[in-house]
Amino acid sequence: MQFTSMILSNAEISPGYWRMRLTAPQEFAAATPGQFVMVRVNGAIDPLLRRPFAVFDVGVHTPPQSGAVPQVYFEMLYRVVGKGTAMLSALHETDLLDILGPLGTGFDQGNADEEKLIVGGGIGLAPLYLLARELVTRKSPVRLFAGGRTRDDILCITEFERLGVECYTATEDGSLGEQGLVTEALKRRLDALKGKATLYACGPDGMLHAVAKIAAQYGIPCQVSLEGYMACGVGACLGCVAPGKGHSPETPDYRCVCTEGPVFESSDLKWGA
Amino acid sequence: MQFTSMILSNAEISPGYWRMRLTAPQEFAAATPGQFVMVRVNGAIDPLLRRPFAVFDVGVHTPPQSGAVPQVYFEMLYRVVGKGTAMLSALHETDLLDILGPLGTGFDQGNADEEKLIVGGGIGLAPLYLLARELVTRKSPVRLFAGGRTRDDILCITEFERLGVECYTATEDGSLGEQGLVTEALKRRLDALKGKATLYACGPDGMLHAVAKIAAQYGIPCQVSLEGYMACGVGACLGCVAPGKGHSPETPDYRCVCTEGPVFESSDLKWGA
């Protein structure tokens, strides 16, 4: 779906991290956790390409005044890293954006009774909130493991807690939660659960790789959400691919991140390729 | 001079025509009529080149509150014709612009007692207001002849009248002033003056050519302000040249519009080259 969206709010929630709420058409309400949108930052040719962002949340807002029509909205959580995100952060309420989405294949929510352990690193939390919300709705037990370099990189924990999700945090500098990597807390929980759980992860490559290893070690299912340089977002340019499990330089095996993913079973991917 | 300027106001004064007031450093107060600025519309690469605009007015504003420092400002009058001017028209008070100027060689104000006849077509009035103001200050008798396609193209007449300048207007569709070309009124005035006058003109090529012919016919001096596609505005790229009087395809003679001009004696130029 391609639509013109109006910005409802755009605020810096932590140094360098922004949260934007935008209007969406009715059909957007069907977006599933892990899906993403491609945002055209402006109508000029600089930046030229759309930018991909996870759907952080989606909802319906009914304005308080009588007769007001309910408005579907979605949210993005984004980090300012370059030109496009800097321009996004300069936009205001009522500014318009051209959006493509929801795109891609999101998370599989598995069976409801098993505990779901969600691991997010920094902005990697972006696709995980909607996931947590849906899992909670389906009455799955959910725990969040959020890591970051410093406390500024630990985002929206209150929102997760409000869902009733138990949250563990760890920072490399110890400024929030445990000092070190959040995967340590994850392993402790897995030991306690005797390896009966499903993992979901999004974050920097190193973290995803570590989580994938843990999943393999404990022999449990694990879904990761990948990033990839994207031009089209719809499976046409083949720019965004990631190596699949059968990949080797001699027999390459590439998966399309924007259509087959961005969420993959970690065991379906080739790690460290 | 290159400086960062803050927009003080930006308003549409007639359909498609805008007037912008901007802050300037102290030294800008020395800008002379006919000089121009090169405006960097934004920091991105689209549009890439600066846009040239005449200095419409320059002044000093002392804010009413006590202790406020006087602020030099200048104004531009511009017509939205393409990408750059469209972007300018979308800017707001307090937005910043990167300005180069004042640039170029402006009008020679001649001796004060002879009558000065100023001819402007549409946006061609832009460099002529400051000229009129200066001429009036020097106690020259000044008359303005403003032409346009329709009444929307006749700009800022009140401002000229406020200077005490007598204004004649003509529009091609007769919606304001005389129907037809303003050069007719100019000729009548020249006949009345028995050809003792100096002409100043800025406007579309056809009008300038016509005014140059009239000047030649009456044997009077005439200065015209030209436009030219400019990259640098400082005499380095040689992109902006116009054919000088000695020009022919075999013996080309080009004048640099941004440094030798934009104001030239009409008799120094080759017309219809």
Add this chain to the structure above:
Amino acid sequence: MSIVKPDMSVNLAGIPLRNPVMTASGTFGYGEEFSEYVNLEAIGAFVTKGLSLKPRAGNPTPRIVETPGGMLNAIGLQNVGIDAFIAKKIPFVRTVNTPCIANFFGDTVDEYAEMTRRLNEIPEVVALEMNISCPNVKQGGIVFGTDPACAASVVAACRAVTQKPLIVKLSPNVTDVVAMARACVDAGADSLSLINTLIGMAIDLKKRRPVLANVTGGFSGPAIKPIALRMVWQVARAVKVPIIGIGGIMNATDALEFILAGATAVQVGTASFINPGAAQTIVEEIEAWMVANGVADIKTLIGALEV
């Protein structure tokens, strides 16, 4: 006299097109990927991703990088291969009432000829576009596309085995594009499309490495339009076959400029990434422009540039 419905049809080497706007190879998948965003029956034709005899997995990542006003890609000609194309993609093509042009390449003259034979048998493929110019894969045809004699030999080999319209897609990475064009036409090309991507490179200063795993990549997008327009103009004046203009076309103005320069049709590439409906939008804008400017027949604009 106001024009209600201008005639936008053109004839491209025997293929009647309802309008001159096609999509460019490699930027529109096999058509299906965009069917949600474009009414495929509103555009003139669509061109498949470049096809080869065997499927190709393509290059390592990153494959894509944005540059000022453009992008580089080093996809490495990833494609499903001719067999899977016939089995899995043609069924969709069959459902669409719009000409499908198959873009293809080979590593050798024989492979090119074999691909031509295979494509020649597919009724849904109305014309063949030979990519002799892809800069990404060392064996992907770069030699053919930059030397007139090599180009002539591969074009002649393909020509010999098909009666379908044969479009040769030219590389811009040459000293003399007109010499290349002449060689291809003399060898039997029915039409020329140009330009393919320029060869470019991007560097990641922080990592001190090329951004693309392949080091260099194909440069496309609005940035390249001035080069494409110049080459189309040069070639259109030099040869008699219809030209397809490609390179940085983002809107109807761009498309019409290529037509004025001598193109009978145009292809929209990178623009489809930014706006998946670009090709259709351009058709609509051209129609509106023709109405507004009293142009009854688009064919009167082909090569109408006054120089």
Add this chain to the structure above:
Amino acid sequence: MSIVKPDMSVNLAGIPLRNPVMTASGTFGYGEEFSEYVNLEAIGAFVTKGLSLKPRAGNPTPRIVETPGGMLNAIGLQNVGIDAFIAKKIPFVRTVNTPCIANFFGDTVDEYAEMTRRLNEIPEVVALEMNISCPNVKQGGIVFGTDPACAASVVAACRAVTQKPLIVKLSPNVTDVVAMARACVDAGADSLSLINTLIGMAIDLKKRRPVLANVTGGFSGPAIKPIALRMVWQVARAVKVPIIGIGGIMNATDALEFILAGATAVQVGTASFINPGAAQTIVEEIEAWMVANGVADIKTLIGALEV
């Protein structure tokens, strides 16, 4: 260990430069035009507008047009000629304690050699940059710049009459820039600068005419950077002489990318139009980047790209 004052000096074929940032020919006049906006003694060197034996009036107008992320120019090599250069421009050059490189061209091998002789006699000119690649004037050297043998002959003729460092400026409008580079170095070039402008075209749809009076023009600006970077990288690996990287450099990041790709120095062209202080700003930004990244000597970055 923090670096207070990094070493930015480089040696360009025997000319010591205080830093690697120079201005590009045709975009900086004769130096004086920009003296209000740039501290000329802050940059590494400046290059004059292209000079010829006789003054040249240049092309009809329009000569300039903006394109997406770039611009086309068809100035037509307008310049004051060597005599006026000596009489009117050298006095200013003398006042500036920064190397002045004279860019020049001719219509024939003899004219090139004669220009070299004349420039060789000017003490203020520390090096010569031969433009064998300007695309604007039919007799302006296009043949020299696109054929290795022709290039070699004209370079050899100039080489024979000067001991000053001879920089040959390469055209990007060729199939094989490395072959051109090798031919020039073999013929005696002390250094190569690249790229000159690409050939482009712009069309005014309303008027149905080319925008430039000259029809085609030289394409420059950020849009061309990927092509320039690729060519610099290719050439730097192929020859031993120092390379000057040119093409779309707008800021320190761009300049450093060229240096990583193998350039010993860079030239800033179109950027000076947008920001007359561009070259000086880039020097300052590079210095700040070196301090921030702990790079003590810029020479360690030359060709340091990890591929």
